[in-house]
Amino acid sequence: MRCEIRHTTEYRYPKPAWDSFNEVRLHPSSEARQTVRSFHLHVEPEAAITSHKDYFGALVHHVHVHEAHTFLKIEAEALVDTHPVPDPAPVPVAELRGLRGGYTEFLVPSPRVPAGDWAEVFEVKRPAPGDDLPTFLMDLTTHLRRRFTYDTQATAVHTPLAEFARHGRGVCQDFTHAMLGVARQLGIPARYVSGYLYSGGSLLGAEATHAWAECFLPGTGWLGYDPTNDCLARERHVKIGHGREYSDVSPVRGTYYGGGRGELDVEVRVYGEQ
Structure with missing residues (x-):
């Protein structure tokens, strides 16, 4: 099955926030049961993005917004092919x-x-x-x-x-x-x-x-x-x-200075095609 995924995370703050650091685990894994054809991470406002693999092998992106902002949007888009999983063999x-x-x-x-x-x-x-x-x-x-x-x-x-x-x-x-x-x-x-x-x-x-x-x-x-x-x-x-x-493996977590008590909105859409 081919799956098209769009995961959008939005933060809104009543006051300007700055030095926002977010750890993002949204990149699908590459393994026998699935093939990642593409992945794109979009951040608004402009941010510095780096990545590393964690202890368990997941690709983690680090998103740093230094400037003051009252809105932060992190959107991940992925295209993944999943493959059939055979039934397991009997084992005591x-x-x-x-x-x-x-x-x-x-x-x-x-x-x-x-x-x-x-x-x-x-x-x-x-x-x-x-x-x-x-x-x-x-x-x-x-x-x-x-x-x-x-x-x-x-x-x-x-x-x-x-x-x-x-x-x-x-x-x-x-x-x-x-x-x-x-x-x-x-x-x-x-x-x-x-x-x-x-x-x-x-x-x-x-x-x-x-x-x-x-x-x-x-x-x-x-x-x-x-x-x-x-x-x-x-x-x-x-x-x-x-x-x-x-x-x-929490999807998005982070810290920031200022901003006051922010509001979080998350939307996930997955489209599938056999």
Whole structure:
């Protein structure tokens, strides 16, 4: 599928702001499941832009507006071809033994996915060593989708996972953190993915950047599971990058002097063509 993406972030300040520094993670990743054909970053007013690759391999742009301004617009345009993702081969859960050394950072707790008995909290039946791992992960994806309600007004960026568990309502970030908590507790390497979703009107989470989990399957590698939509991450999912949790791959964050309390407006549009 060919996906055309336009992501616009606008800040408005009641007073002039200056020395605005923004860290921008909006460049889709280049990997086997997708090919980036083009990417353009437009900034208004004029800004100094540099880039580097972060610890997890994502391309990060740094946007610095030195002059005083009351309006800042960061617009990213990308054209990406996504490729079919084959179904994973069967593999018993027991094959996960011995993986820890190379995948520790995606097995241990992190600030937004703290230690806890998340399998019990989310009422997930633990798999037996002989159970099929891909089947368990797909069942977990379905379970989380059915247990919780997608509600864009229920949680905020910093809502703790335990609070989401209590109230049962949230967005893709919350669904994904829940899946990470369960998977890591059970010894399944799992990482947070930030990206885009071409909905076509049938999937949840396309109104902004989307999130899903990637879990490691011996013999297959990293495979994406989207608990918000109860599906594998296939051609409609465009990946930007991955990390331990949302904080590692937040799309745009920054600081500035002056300005007062600013207003933020974000618009994401994804057009798809088979």
